[in-house]
Amino acid sequence: MNSGTMKFDFNNENTNQTREVILKVYEALTEKGYNPISQLVGYIMSGDPTYITNHKNARSLIRRLERDEIIEELVRYYLK
Numbered sequence: 001m002n003s004g005t006m007k008f009d010f011n012n013e014n015t016n017q018t019r020e021v022i023l024k025v026y027e028a029l030t031e032k033g034y035n036p037i038s039q040l041v042g043y044i045m046s047g048d049p050t051y052i053t054n055h056k057n058a059r060s061l062i063r064r065l066e067r068d069e070i071i072e073e074l075v076r077y078y079l080k
Helices: 012-030 038-046 055-062 067-079
Strands: none
Touching: 012 038, 012 055, 012 067, 038 067
16 A cells, blocks of 8 residues: 555646637537536536537537546646
8 A cells, every 4th residue: 555645747738728628618608508617517527528518619629638637727727
């Protein structure tokens, strides 16, 4: 049993792409009348892409990202 702290490291090259996708998906959800925060949280928690609308190809865009990449970007932005 390892009692040490594990290090979780991401490649920071995709940060801008991740941010752009999140913003485009947010916009598409808003335009369709959804609460974008609730829908994004539902997607991140469950991995179920049906939380994201197909409007403006948002579902396809969000599926290009790993959910951990999305969480990393949100935490990075929140802590700035």
